[in-house]
Amino acid sequence: MNFLQELLSSIGRRTRGQTGHADKRDTPSSLARLTSVCETLMQPGGEASQILIAQEALERYASLDDAGRLAFFQLLAEHYAAEPERIHAAYAAYQEAEDNASLAQLFAVCEPRRQHLLRRLNLCPGGTYELVKMRADLLGLLKAHPELAPLDADFAHLFASWFNRGFLMLESIDWNTSAAVLEKLIRYEAVHAIRDWGDLRRRLDPDDRHCYAFFHPATGDEPLIFVEVALCRGIPDNIQTILESGDEVPPQEADTAAFYSISNCQSGLKGISFGNFLIKQVVQELKRELPNLENFVTLSPVPGFAAWLQQTRDQGELNLSDDLVAELDAGHWREPGKARDKLAPEVRALAAHYLIDVKRGGSGMPLDPVARFHLGNGASLHRLNWPGDVSEKGLKQSHALMVNYLYELERIEQNHEAFSREGSVVCTQEIRRDAKQARGRLRGASKNPSKTDPKSNPKANA
Amino acid sequence: MNFLQELLSSIGRRTRGQTGHADKRDTPSSLARLTSVCETLMQPGGEASQILIAQEALERYASLDDAGRLAFFQLLAEHYAAEPERIHAAYAAYQEAEDNASLAQLFAVCEPRRQHLLRRLNLCPGGTYELVKMRADLLGLLKAHPELAPLDADFAHLFASWFNRGFLMLESIDWNTSAAVLEKLIRYEAVHAIRDWGDLRRRLDPDDRHCYAFFHPATGDEPLIFVEVALCRGIPDNIQTILESGDEVPPQEADTAAFYSISNCQSGLKGISFGNFLIKQVVQELKRELPNLENFVTLSPVPGFAAWLQQTRDQGELNLSDDLVAELDAGHWREPGKARDKLAPEVRALAAHYLIDVKRGGSGMPLDPVARFHLGNGASLHRLNWPGDVSEKGLKQSHALMVNYLYELERIEQNHEAFSREGSVVCTQEIRRDAKQARGRLRGASKNPSKTDPKSNPKANA
Amino acid sequence: MNFLQELLSSIGRRTRGQTGHADKRDTPSSLARLTSVCETLMQPGGEASQILIAQEALERYASLDDAGRLAFFQLLAEHYAAEPERIHAAYAAYQEAEDNASLAQLFAVCEPRRQHLLRRLNLCPGGTYELVKMRADLLGLLKAHPELAPLDADFAHLFASWFNRGFLMLESIDWNTSAAVLEKLIRYEAVHAIRDWGDLRRRLDPDDRHCYAFFHPATGDEPLIFVEVALCRGIPDNIQTILESGDEVPPQEADTAAFYSISNCQSGLKGISFGNFLIKQVVQELKRELPNLENFVTLSPVPGFAAWLQQTRDQGELNLSDDLVAELDAGHWREPGKARDKLAPEVRALAAHYLIDVKRGGSGMPLDPVARFHLGNGASLHRLNWPGDVSEKGLKQSHALMVNYLYELERIEQNHEAFSREGSVVCTQEIRRDAKQARGRLRGASKNPSKTDPKSNPKANA
């Protein structure tokens, strides 16, 4: 077992070098044991006790400190890759035979050995969730250690299969849900923080609120993603009204379901997308339950707007009237009145431009991540609401701007096609006019021609 | 979309040629539509409606006739493989760069496109079970159509990941279980047929019987595998006693849990092994619940014994006293008495030899499939019981022979190692002596030397 | 504790006299111990261990033989009644004071001590069901031992309180229900016997069948009553069609829910009526689930028809053409044809008369028990179906006659009022005409004047 010995001594060197602390002395031995356990787990002969070994491996991992984890990841990335000699040999055989058997063999040897290890770790009960947390650790190290990217790709590859849509369970969350799950909503809410249990209870009021989450059978009562919905009369333009429930409507009078918060719960599942399916399934669920509902919209933040505006002004690209940013910061518009009336058209125009025309470096996709998500799902950009969120966070991220994205099941497919093929943002004529107006002001506007001209949504303009 | 057009015309040719029936006219168009749907499902752009498309594909598949299914499988095997040009290009790039990115790309292009398609089909609710049934269809065609083997390998690869042990749920089955699940036990029981609901009820008697099954969250109340357990006083030597319950013991006096039937339920999951994990988890569960239990054994059939004996005699390899087979067929031994006393030692010796020495063509593994399974799990061969099963099936398969395999948790690992590395069958000294005696009679015995000498189990001999 | 001693010696005398068997020797001591335990249970001081004592009492009761049970019931009836002296004293006090306190005291001393004992027995888990079974035993003895009637009245009084409608749970029964519950349906079905599990499965087919039962929390998975419903197109006139399912309709095309079997499960709950509530709650449930349903009818037996007809003829009260009963028995009408056409109007006329005019001795209520039940619930008599049930039982009970009772929620109240106040049977004009025709033939018809003239149901005739 020379390979293992080599590993162990390399672990020794590595961890000594990195930690340099006397009190971390046990890390090498702990990591060494973990590595040895993983090596056992790779063997074909040990099937009879694999579950126990996998369990030990995960426990040992959990007890590692940060340096130990990094060292473990580096070992996996380096020593559990595919083996070049076997690849070359398999390719030679394939070239000669060009048959299925040789191709299957080539595929098999190209697979990183890490994937086999991760599948084995997944054998023990609770293993899946431990692996999700392990990847969360890994993601935290990825920026500083780009050499770990292949390991991350293996996680992503396996998670895509394990967290297949077909395995997810949609659950309605309400006040009868267990406290163990509810406290996780409080912890994971990422858009509009839940202050306390009273706030949570308001958001689960059966009269005019709904909440849905996806769960996976292997991760038990850990939600993967959840969405909060408010039933309203008309399309809401203001998040404070919803959060403070100043405007309750009887269920039978509500005509609109507003998705006002959608939060991913597991950072370790980054890149495994659930939101798209969640929203669509919830739309169907609500339609079935409440046939009176006519509109399915979001009330969404525009998290990149303020930063973009600042940068645009700093770079002198924008010709702003009387320094718009300063006025926005001054906040005289917070109360209805002249200041607001004067600023509103300017904010709208810039927001429309930001959402429709401003793309992420060369990708043809919107710079704003929330816009990317909903437009990519096939929603259309329906309305700009200003001011729509005067919380501290709302002011800082987007000068209080919020937008509605509209989900029309019968248009989703074609919106999505237009967006993903041509980068076209489907929106109302009004928003298109707003954007056009803003473009005039941009010093470099002429460089950005018609290709991104938004499509209008006929129904939205009717 | 030339590829699709080519596909469609090839479908036309194929199905016309094979079916040759006027009334199957709709098959081509139905298959053509399925193929077209699958092609849509492969596109990156259609994510928004993937679930619906996957659903349509599975429904169209279900409505195909046998010829249509074969044609569909052949199309998948041929046209959804990996693409050679891309493999060559990726290999060239990898050879030059020898880095992770190029390796990942090579891995990606080596993956058969079928796997992507199957993952997409798995998106819709209920899709997993439809795919399991699809593979059951495929397995039925495999012998006559070996060209479909690569497609089967793709199913096996994905199922191994989807039906990972970590996703399985162990459930206790009893008379409070739903009739919908219970009737599946009746249908799937593969060892000792369940005659009717009364027979089933007896097997679920809470006083001295237990039954456990594995379920998978994506296949709902379809059991994957189940095991039936009888609580006994002492190790049972006779299946009729268990099935007819002539020997009930109070739960607190039982010292033995006998696994007398274990059945896989889904032919489409062939090769995805659950039995090993099931038995071990049930042993742990029973130990926890009933601390009085001391022995965990099977009462197992020896399905290949009679056929081997016949063949051995036909080939003249065996020097049988007074034509043993004829005497066994005559059946005078069915009642206790001289005939039985005379035959018993001979049957035992031959059985011991069959189980210990007779291997499946060159593999070093026992010829008998049940022996292969339990010994491969780390059980030891504990006792030969003759006569142990005088049912029609038992007489035909094994001249009434049954055996006990013993599961000792603390020895499982080492038994398994000895078995899988050296092919050694761990058994009692008594069985070893029986086998030795039989070997003397074999004409070709000298060709089969000591390599397969069984290891004895010290505890079993104490 | 003289009272107890007296009891014990009276037990001795009683059981010796009645059984007269040497091998029942242990009955006296067993009964004596039960009586002693019951006496302890009556004491105020023993609260701390009441549950255990109640448990012992119920176990001892269960182990008594028939003679012991009779003796036990007689003791309860005799020695656990209210005490006359205390009643006289309390009445005197009440007469003097005429206040609430003295009235309450009078009420308290009039309560048979048996009720206190039964409440105490009900303390232990499972006690309620044991008491239900105890009353079933009692009911079996009541005819031969009318002196036990007061004890039965106590059971009835307490059960009416414990099995209050508010405590019942309506459950839908289907193939996903546990086998433990389903086998009880097979056992308790009292109208059209369920042959086996296959027959049961057909009756639970989710496409066109429903089944509902009431359960009580204290009696666990023991159903109290259940009803079987078939979804049909049009009002069914024949039970064989339903039981053999020759006429399935797609759920969306069904316009009628037919209640074709309703069975009480617990003989010990005789007189505690659940059927009325069950049918009405099921009607509401079905209306909610399947808005297409327009008719809610029964397809009911007429269990007293044949016996009444025989008796009527025997007593010479009826002037039957060519001896109708003989023709009915001959059975030439079993196949469609002349014999049937000739008999049909006569059978209808007699059936209409039987259901509308024939009353149970002076009560003003129909002689037929099924008619009493449904008409008492507020249903109307909707249609006579002949032949409707050609099973052996159907032929014997009612010469194959079946009837539909119609449940119209908006008429139930007024039908019920008319029926319970005036004994009026609400039915269609057609049935009224049939009955009128029959009355002409009755020799003693003139004695039975207009008082029972049925009311017609306007809607049913529209």
Add this chain to the structure above:
Amino acid sequence: MNFLQELLSSIGRRTRGQTGHADKRDTPSSLARLTSVCETLMQPGGEASQILIAQEALERYASLDDAGRLAFFQLLAEHYAAEPERIHAAYAAYQEAEDNASLAQLFAVCEPRRQHLLRRLNLCPGGTYELVKMRADLLGLLKAHPELAPLDADFAHLFASWFNRGFLMLESIDWNTSAAVLEKLIRYEAVHAIRDWGDLRRRLDPDDRHCYAFFHPATGDEPLIFVEVALCRGIPDNIQTILESGDEVPPQEADTAAFYSISNCQSGLKGISFGNFLIKQVVQELKRELPNLENFVTLSPVPGFAAWLQQTRDQGELNLSDDLVAELDAGHWREPGKARDKLAPEVRALAAHYLIDVKRGGSGMPLDPVARFHLGNGASLHRLNWPGDVSEKGLKQSHALMVNYLYELERIEQNHEAFSREGSVVCTQEIRRDAKQARGRLRGASKNPSKTDPKSNPKANA
């Protein structure tokens, strides 16, 4: 229907007189309608729609204001009592016949008609809980309106039957319980207030805490009573340690289960005792789950101690050294030291005397309600803990005194007998000595002789 008309006009008079407010004008009509509905509910003829009528009655009651409710209760008390003429007639018949039928009739007419009404109101789903709340309203009026006592007696009589122990379900409460139930614990906790959800979570920590509640099937997720248990090493003497969890022990090392809070949840169920059964069932449950547990004790408040001490001193009955009460109020003993050491023996002596010797007016039962409850359950007085509760409430109620009551299943019965028959408090010798010492100081001590001499618990003194 003269009776009803009379009722209605009396309602008019009554409510006009009592409220005297123009804006309560609708009360009479609302109450009138309720009364009319109740009258309908009493009729035998209306069974078909009883559920709906009961529902309407309960809704109308819920919408009454305080004056309306009082008026309704008064009507019930006055007009729905038993009817004197019928009682006199039935008694006369009974006196003549002296048989079971006439006795049963007497019993029937003595029953207040209110009970029939309440049983009918209980017919509708959810009715039971509405009646529990109705009685809670009634209890609030009872002191000022003693004429309502008979109505309260009817509620109590029926509730005792409906909330029979055999119908209660014991549930373990933990962090997986629904928030809807958990928030009720926060609301109903009556001993040591739960500050917030964080505090609650601590009390449900699965490592060393348990919580159990009784539920009734007809009142759904409304707990009736719950108890909080801490697992400790040794018998705890201080509530702050438990509430602030400064002393966690691993589950396997705990030898003591301490019941530190027990709260009734439904004031409307006053007098229906659940606590006794709850504690005993929880003791059995814990013994089964955690066989290591040796001691089952409470850590209980002494709510009447401070008030009794004050009163005793005010009445000059007690010869206190240096004015003990003032020193207790000064609080120098709050920190360990001389003040505490000096006071401790005096507090203990007085507490022992208070718990053992001081009885509630002539009843022979302890004055302290918590002592009455646990000693009545068969627990023994095990240890006095001072200071045991330095919360504001603890200081005020009992100058920080707490006590442990010990539950030994095998002694419960005999302790209970001694207590309920002779008023003897079973306690340790140490506590007996403390009490004896205090008795010396009492000026009127000689009046209170040996009758209440406590029995010692041999095991507790071993």
